Amino acid sequence: MRKIIVTEFMSLDGVIENPAWTFPYWNDAIAGFKTEESSAGEHLLLGRVTYEGFAQVWPNSEDQGAVYFNGTRKYVMSKTLSALPWNNSVQIKGDLVQEISKLKQEDGPNLVVHGSGKLANSLLQNGLVDQLRLLVYPLVLGKGQRLFEDGTTAALKLVESKDMGGGVVSFVYTPDRQS
Amino acid sequence: MRKITVSEFVSLDGVMGDPNWTFKYWSDESAAFKFAELFAHDALLLGRVTYEGFAQAWPSQKDEQGYADRMNSMPKHVVSATLDNTTWTNTSVIKSNVIDEIKALKQQDGQDILVFGSDTLVQTLIQNDLVDRYNLLIYPVVLGAGKRLFLDGTTTTLKLAETKSFNSGVTALVYETAPKA
Numbered sequence: 001m002r003k004i005i006v007t008e009f010m011s012l013d014g015v016i017e018n019p020a021w022t023f024p025y026w027n028d029a030i031a032g033f034k035t036e037e038s039s040a041g042e043h044l045l046l047g048r049v050t051y052e053g054f055a056q057v058w059p060n061s062e063d064q065g066a067v068y069f070n071g072t073r074k075y076v077m078s079k080t081l082s083a084l085p086w087n088n089s090v091q092i093k094g095d096l097v098q099e100i101s102k103l104k105q106e107d108g109p110n111l112v113v114h115g116s117g118k119l120a121n122s123l124l125q126n127g128l129v130d131q132l133r134l135l136v137y138p139l140v141l142g143k144g145q146r147l148f149e150d151g152t153t154a155a156l157k158l159v160e161s162k163d164m165g166g167g168v169v170s171f172v173y174t175p176d177r178q179s
Numbered sequence: 180m181r182k183i184t185v186s187e188f189v190s191l192d193g194v195m196g197d198p199n200w201t202f203k204y205w206s207d208e209s210a211a212f213k214f215a216e217l218f219a220h221d222a223l224l225l226g227r228v229t230y231e232g233f234a235q236a237w238p239s240q241k242d243e244q245g246y247a248d249r250m251n252s253m254p255k256h257v258v259s260a261t262l263d264n265t266t267w268t269n270t271s272v273i274k275s276n277v278i279d280e281i282k283a284l285k286q287q288d289g290q291d292i293l294v295f296g297s298d299t300l301v302q303t304l305i306q307n308d309l310v311d312r313y314n315l316l317i318y319p320v321v322l323g324a325g326k327r328l329f330l331d332g333t334t335t336t337l338k339l340a341e342t343k344s345f346n347s348g349v350t351a352l353v354y355e356t357a358p359k360a
Contacts (some may be wrong), residue, residue: 011194011334011335012329012354013193013327013328013329014192014193015286020263077290094199107248124321136352137352138336138337138338138339139335139336139337140329140333140334140335140336140337141334142329142330142331142332142333142334143331143332146192146234148191148192148193148321149321149323151323151324152192152321152323153320153321153322153323154193154321155319155320155322156319156320157319157348158319158348158349158350160233160344161344161350163339163342167224167338167339168339169339169342171191171317171350173191173319176319
């Protein structure tokens with residue numbers, strides 16, 4: 001079964017939107033954390049807004065991750081998207097729970113969700129997330145898309161938390177299915 | 180100058196507060212953290228609701244390490260225009276001129292001042308740039324509703340002073356705010 005891994009850059013007050021605010025903090029430990037989740041041929045699962053943003057940026061990027069992001073299969077969850085400008089894209093239009101459950105049943109690489117706030121929330125609300133990876137920044141932003149919207153609940157198990165340096169802390173959680 | 184530490188139990192989605200959902204995560208490690216925290220401060224600064232809850236619960240508590248003794252004996256400053264019942268040992272009430280009174284407290288000699296709970300007071304402290312440190316225990320739960328520590332519109336840059344993970348799944352995050360003039 002394929003796992004769904006949600007990975008986010010997050011402010012201390014839970015904002016994940018447009019994480020340009022992470023750039024001043026970038027360091028080797030953070031690069032290592034991101035590399036862990038961006039290799040082994042994992043596929044991407046994205047919402048429309050993140051997909052469109054990535055599709056603009058990654059094809060022209062010389063970043064370490066560019067070969068992976070541009071090459072790997074990306075699923076975009078959207079009923080309204082009318083073009084798929086990014087290499088190796090597949091659109092999913094149907095019911096989220098049904099379609100994602102079907103995808104998970106397949107054999108294949110894991111599905112990694114970056115950004116995609118609305119999609120991430122729906123996945124969390126429907127118990128479809130197998131791993132949650134967070135980089136928490138020492139910032140309170142006060143506005144923007146939050147990872148956890150009102151009404152989203154979860155019981156989690158902490159796998160690991162590390163000081164990434166520069167004030168950033170990583171968290172890796174799995175769902176606590178016992179609770 | 181004495182510093183003000185805001186100490187809170189917080190869910191992963193930033194909800195403060197009623198620590199009922201925290202009890203099952205209690206561990207020797209987090210107890211040690213809380214012990215060190217209390218003994219680094221020599222006064223409490225509380226809002227009325229938190230004060231009243233504590234004033235009911237703490238007087239009958241006793242433990243070998245002396246945590247309860249310290250909670251019961253240390254000075255408590257309660258911010259409230261209406262509080263009448265101040266039977267908890269060593270209580271004084273800040274009824275008016277709240278910001279000035281708190282600033283005066285900080286100017287006194289002594290160890291740092293500790294705030295627990297007190298969501299309304301904490302917002303006042305944040306808005307008036309009176310918080311020097313956050314001691315946050317992050318619990319592995321997403322609650323989906325409740326009062327957030329950081330309300331919409333609050334913006335600030337912090338410095339991570341310390342992080343510790345406990346086997347219970349709880350992570351301590353200690354942040355300092357920008358140095359005050």
